[in-house]
Amino acid sequence: MLVGAGACSTASSDTADESARGKTVSGKVIPVVAAENFWGSIAQQLDGSHVHVKSIIDNPATDPHDYEPTAADGRAVATARYTIVNGIGYDPWADKLLSANPGNDRTGLKVGDLVGVRPGGNPHRWYSPADVRKVIE
Template sequence: MKYVVSLLFLSLTAASPAVAAGPIKIVAAENFYGDVARQIGGDAVEVVSILNNPDQDPHLFEASPSVARAISDARIVIANGVDYDPWIGTLLSASPSSARKLIVVGDLAGKKTGDNPHLWYDPRNVLAMARQLSSVLAEEDAANISVYARRLADFEASLQPVSDRIAEVRGHYAGTPVAATEPVFGYMFDALGLEVKETSFQNSVMNDTEPSASDVAAFENDLKTHKIKLLVYNSQATDPAAERLKSLAEQAGIPVVGATETQPDGKSYQSWMMSGVAEVGKAFGMPTQ
């Protein structure tokens, strides 16, 4: 009789959908991906975001033993890729696991090393990550597949106001010449249809090389002669050259908008993107909503 009961138990267990044992541990290299992971996973996940300090230059980050432990324990790891967070690969190699799932946003976006790595400023890339995460969570916790699908639908709907605002600004200001101290905001510039100047200077900064004297002179001249209508600067990773360009823009009366590489405290990914688009619209004179 015990043998029959055991067979029945095994049969029922095999037929039941997979249920996660406790919260699914997720490590996100950047806090905006971690925020989205919480929105998709809810109380079924436990999320640790590594780069989460808006006052810290992400390019100076060095992984600590606690970061290594978090990644070692993670069931799912989310990385930006495109050589933005290369330390992730090192830590994953140090604690290999066939059960761990890795989501690389750069791969989902079809980007490679050398491309602009600031992928999160294109909401479509973040939505692709959310969709992939929802699928992975459904595999890990099949009993809640409908919950993850609903949260994904809610997240997608919550991005619509951002898309609407982007379309509104684009409709009024597409083709307006703008520039930045580095291409942090580049994908959003593209979405807004703005004409980006001084790309050689920006690419030099992105690749950690010194901009040429001619690039610096051209940038400064375009600011002084108002050939640029908006300057975006990285308020999280400034240097003397960027500060000088910011100062020249302000002296010339050109609007300056700051952009960060880390999601600010108190904001969701959606509100962060919305505020960035709204700041650009405001700088151009569009009434705030």
């Protein structure tokens, strides 16, 4: 859970850029990487200035099933302190990014595992208010 993980911050864009590279600024900003923008948006809304959220897929027209991650995506995941991926076969590339650089101090959330939906099930969990509440909690 991210809520309350950091102290108040008045992060500038330079500070946010530093935190995105994995450098916390006085321990106040936590770099978070979300595979998709809907989960990234929730993390940003929950923790505001306490986090710098990078959503790998931030364009709603991009198909996560066919996405090919970039080197920059790999760097973002490698320096993240917290990751959020959908799972359920929706973003199979995300597991590859996570396993390429397993972080000892990184916490990960796989939505499918949290809500008990296995690969092959309906991956569109952001449409389920009950599942979104579980992610928020």
